[in-house]
Amino acid sequence: MNWVWFHKLGSPKWFFQWASKWSTPVFYLGLLCLLVGVIWGLVFAPTDYQQGETYRIIYVHVPAAVLAESCYLSLGVAGLVYLVWQMKMAPIFIKSMAPVGAAMAAIALISGAIWGKPTWGTWWVWDARLTSVLVLFILYMGIIALQNTLEDVALANQAAAIVSVLGLINLPIIKYSVNWWNTLHQPASFGLTKKPAMPMEMWLPLLISLVGFYFLVAGLAMWRMQSEILLRERRSQWVKEKVMNDGV
Amino acid sequence: MTYLSYFKAECLALFRTKQRVVNALLFFVMVVVLFPLGIDPSADFLSPAAGGIIWCAVALSVIVSLESMFKENYVDGVLTQLILSGLSLPWLMLIKVGVYWGAMVLPLLILTPIFSEMLFLPSDSLWVLISTLLLGSPGLFLIGSIGAALTVSLKQGAMLMVLLILPFYFPIIIFSSAAIKAVQLGMPYGGLLALIAAISLLALVVSPVMTSLCIKASVR
Amino acid sequence: MYSVASLTISDFLVERGESDLLNGLSFSARSGEIVHISGANGAGKSTFFKALLGLLPLLNGTISLNGEVLVRPAQSLLSKSLYIGHGVGLNAALTVMENLSWYFPECHISRFQLVLKELSMSAFAEAQLQQLSAGQLRRVALARLWLSDKPIWLLDEPFTALDQTLISQLEAKMADHISAGGIIILASHLPLKSLPFQRVEL
Numbered sequence: 266m267n268w269v270w271f272h273k274l275g276s277p278k279w280f281f282q283w284a285s286k287w288s289t290p291v292f293y294l295g296l297l298c299l300l301v302g303v304i305w306g307l308v309f310a311p312t313d314y315q316q317g318e319t320y321r322i323i324y325v326h327v328p329a330a331v332l333a334e335s336c337y338l339s340l341g342v343a344g345l346v347y348l349v350w351q352m353k354m355a356p357i358f359i360k361s362m363a364p365v366g367a368a369m370a371a372i373a374l375i376s377g378a379i380w381g382k383p384t385w386g387t388w389w390v391w392d393a394r395l396t397s398v399l400v401l402f403i404l405y406m407g408i409i410a411l412q413n414t415l416e417d418v419a420l421a422n423q424a425a426a427i428v429s430v431l432g433l434i435n436l437p438i439i440k441y442s443v444n445w446w447n448t449l450h451q452p453a454s455f456g457l458t459k460k461p462a463m464p465m466e467m468w469l470p471l472l473i474s475l476v477g478f479y480f481l482v483a484g485l486a487m488w489r490m491q492s493e494i495l496l497r498e499r500r501s502q503w504v505k506e507k508v509m510n511d512g513v
Numbered sequence: 514m515t516y517l518s519y520f521k522a523e524c525l526a527l528f529r530t531k532q533r534v535v536n537a538l539l540f541f542v543m544v545v546v547l548f549p550l551g552i553d554p555s556a557d558f559l560s561p562a563a564g565g566i567i568w569c570a571v572a573l574s575v576i577v578s579l580e581s582m583f584k585e586n587y588v589d590g591v592l593t594q595l596i597l598s599g600l601s602l603p604w605l606m607l608i609k610v611g612v613y614w615g616a617m618v619l620p621l622l623i624l625t626p627i628f629s630e631m632l633f634l635p636s637d638s639l640w641v642l643i644s645t646l647l648l649g650s651p652g653l654f655l656i657g658s659i660g661a662a663l664t665v666s667l668k669q670g671a672m673l674m675v676l677l678i679l680p681f682y683f684p685i686i687i688f689s690s691a692a693i694k695a696v697q698l699g700m701p702y703g704g705l706l707a708l709i710a711a712i713s714l715l716a717l718v719v720s721p722v723m724t725s726l727c728i729k730a731s732v733r
Numbered sequence: 734m735y736s737v738a739s740l741t742i743s744d745f746l747v748e749r750g751e752s753d754l755l756n757g758l759s760f761s762a763r764s765g766e767i768v769h770i771s772g773a774n775g776a777g778k779s780t781f782f783k784a785l786l787g788l789l790p791l792l793n794g795t796i797s798l799n800g801e802v803l804v805r806p807a808q809s810l811l812s813k814s815l816y817i818g819h820g821v822g823l824n825a826a827l828t829v830m831e832n833l834s835w836y837f838p839e840c841h842i843s844r845f846q847l848v849l850k851e852l853s854m855s856a857f858a859e860a861q862l863q864q865l866s867a868g869q870l871r872r873v874a875l876a877r878l879w880l881s882d883k884p885i886w887l888l889d890e891p892f893t894a895l896d897q898t899l900i901s902q903l904e905a906k907m908a909d910h911i912s913a914g915g916i917i918i919l920a921s922h923l924p925l926k927s928l929p930f931q932r933v934e935l
Binding site: 414 | 715727
């Protein structure tokens, strides 16, 4: 197997140049998908025969919840990569991604509460799934707090990587908690293997919106990583040259 | 330095600073007392909640007792010497956590029947509570030691440690209080005990390695 | 006689916060030699020891023992070296005796008593470390030099908080060690009084 890409990915300089080409298009592609998906979902998709119009919040809620989990999965992988290979890019990724993931978890929680009030008659239930998203949110906040508190950069990198890896244990609990505990929450709306339970006209905008979220987060993360790279590599020759040539 | 001499030294050191363990136990008592005082002293509320209350108090007092476990060693340069001792740091960390666990869990087991009586826990659930404590508390200590190692270089790391470590305690607390509830409802609880043991075993594998990684990153 | 004939350090480079330290530091110490590392505060004296012992990652540089470049330097050096740094490395909750028997469980108590007597610490053998002064703590830490059989001594500011008698005692002990074929690397801003040494400026 060819590992060149892996080593390239480990180089902040290479990543910076790659990201400066791709971050903007990816972000706007994401924005476009999101707009299409959300407008389609909110305006054109058919009304649900059980939940009425309120179900439409899933076009924001479901993608945000999926992203909150995906972001954490990526943090855990990055943490593992850092612990094993000490790759320079991994802590940069963790630092840039944690606030984005926290925002996603917050959106999922808030939109879920807004949906829960008319549907379940309550803003919040202590259901396994809700609780584990809340825990996920706390985990994100913990990682952010850790990185802001530890002043030694090397230590902050290591610590954030360790907590990310440990938090990965939490992901399967989130994923399977629906089955483990008898809960109010409906089973997952999405599955790649099984046929979607909802009609195509509802499902398709959700898919587009989800893809939009993914691209949006990828673009955001690349932007954040670029500035983090500039900050961390400020002493290296290529950053100095870049700032001299292009200005800030 | 050998593993045995380190074990002896840790036992002695903990024995000399036993006030810390006593403080953690008093903290446990205070948290338990808060519930009847703050919520409802009636048996109707306390009896089904007793297991959960005791477990929350245990989890908090474990964090409090572990928060400073590496602090003095860090300042005095003992951690540096442990890393340089040529012995395996994960094993040394496991020894230290084991000593702390032993020192805390015995008095806790003595206090538990008293407090379960005060919280009106039905006496047939008591044995399940004690089993969950025996199976789950190693997990609490092992996970907690990672947090203590993460925040060892901070002067005031207690808050951060609670924030970081408490989420990892949730599964143990949930399963333990679920097991106690299950026995009160006459349902099978063996599977839950097995889950608690599984979490502790997982922590036994992961924690010493993670703790020593944190220690190595902190000692610079 | 000790089994280590030479310790060679070449092209050390360590990143510490905002700056690179030890720019390409290289030196070689043969059996029976003292290397004295000097430099202003913040020049990287302590950093050097930490990098040598693998506590800090080396950006660049190699360590060779007896002419062979070490692949995993930290592991190979640990079994042959004794490091005494700024931290005394003693457990404050234990007594002097208990600390020593923790470090050297194979030694008999009478040996500890001898060493403590030499360091004029006999009266404090059973004292808890919290009751000792800074200088006395340093003495207990240095007692490890008397008890250890490691060939390479790595001493970071060993003379801090010591009085004149103990400084000359320590120098005598160092003379014993190098005449037995040991290697000493020490960092200090004070020069050694009575011993020949190779000077390395950071």
